[in-house]
Amino acid sequence: MKYDVIVVGAGLAGLTVAYKLALKKKKVLLLDKERFVGGRTSSFNDKQMNVEAGFHRHIGYYKELPKLLKEVNVNLNDIIMWEMDSEIRIGKNKKFYMGIAPFYAPYTFLKSIIGNNDYLNIKDKLSLSKFFILGFIDYKIHPKKLDEYSILAYAKKHKVTTNTINYIIKPLSTGIFFLPCESYSAKLFFGLFYPALFSLPKLRVGAYKGGMSEVLAKPILNEFIKYNGKVMLNTKVESLVTKDKQVVGIELDNKKKIYAKNIVLATDIFNTKKIISSLKDSKFKNTILRIPTTSAISVQIELSKPLMKKDRVTFTPNSDIASFTEESHSTFKDSKGRVSIILANPDKFLKNNDDEIFKIVCSSLLKLGLDIKDLVLDYRVIRHEHKFYNLAFNNDKYRPHQKTKIKGLVLAGDYTRQKFYATMEGAVISGLNAVKIVEDNL
Ligand SMILES: Cc1cc2nc3c(=O)[nH]c(=O)nc-3n(C[C@H](O)[C@H](O)[C@H](O)COP(=O)(O)OP(=O)(O)OC[C@H]3O[C@@H](n4cnc5c(N)ncnc54)[C@H](O)[C@@H]3O)c2cc1C
16 A cells, blocks of 8 residues: 555645654645645635635634644744734724734723723623623533523523623624524634633734735645655545445545545545545444534625725624625735625525625625725635534534544544634644544554
């Protein structure tokens, strides 16, 4: 057998597995169906326009992703433009700011707590503090129980004020994971903030200074190749090859079979389901097939001048837009103006064509006081149909471990079980877990 391991999928999870195993002198083949690496953290050219999977924020308390980047000679501060606050935009001329970096920008942080009184009074602020304190306690003590609540149900249970729900909880919920607060699991919501409690000095978020394939994915890929890793892009895996109930290889869409002692399936959940459906083991197959999924849609608009002075994340409650940001000062420095938008409730828009989605976005921006009509040079709609497991309440139990019951098969990816849910950090952690399992198998 030529390879110790075949890694299917060159997103952050697959790249982590491939690089770490190559470093340990294993013979590794990494495959991806796309012509570029990075998966949902990629940047690429789409019909003459440079685009990305969707704007991403690096959270200062991520540990494993920065460690990995350091190993492949990437200095975090060289690739990140840190932001000190986020905007909440409720409508025309109705907006306020939230400090997000208590140690790096204490004045901005305190100002947003003491100020913003037109939107949140003392009672609202106290109810928000209570909501977070009780949420963190429940996350630690009764995580399973907490997963039975949506964020909204949990907020109502603890009598969080209407202002706080409308101006803080709603925009954070759709802004962080595109899901409305009546669906988003309270466990997963608090779980994302919980690590911040122990890393408060590191708390801040940052935009990437460059396309994510360039600044994140390619440096890992290059190091993998340096350690004799083999890569095949534009190569789609159709199914798994089995022998005596073991997975022994993969079959490509051109029917070619490649064999290895271990297969790490580091594909997104939508494609994992497709590949797994070729397996005969119905128990394992059914476990994977029943994982509930959801989508993401990003709209990226090239403009003749910046829409906003600063590149900072803006969250919007009660809008078809979950969040948006100007990117001409950070990720797309060659653009005169570039706004990247993430839709709220994306599954609702899957049937709409690109023109319809663009019109929806323009009218939503207009309601927020932002008229882009005379500024638009070009736009693209980037769809990630069913590529996320659904972070709604009561779904956490469906997430599988990286170790499977099928010999020769290991899973990796942001949907597999680890504490950082659907994030870049989670993808890397899942990859590190998969590495340990493969090493044990070998
Ligand atoms: C719009 C948007 C905004 C986001 N914002 C943030 C953020 O701010 N912060 C954050 O931490 N995370 C964010 N995320 C989440 C983050 O991007 C993902 O959690 C992470 O990239 C998942 O990595 P992965 O390796 O698990 O999966 P993926 O990146 O999806 O990688 C899977 C790979 O498998 C390949 N593949 C699939 N099927 C096949 C096949 N049959 N054969 C060969 N290859 C195949 C795909 O091409 C892909 O490259 C965001 C995601 C999106 C879409």
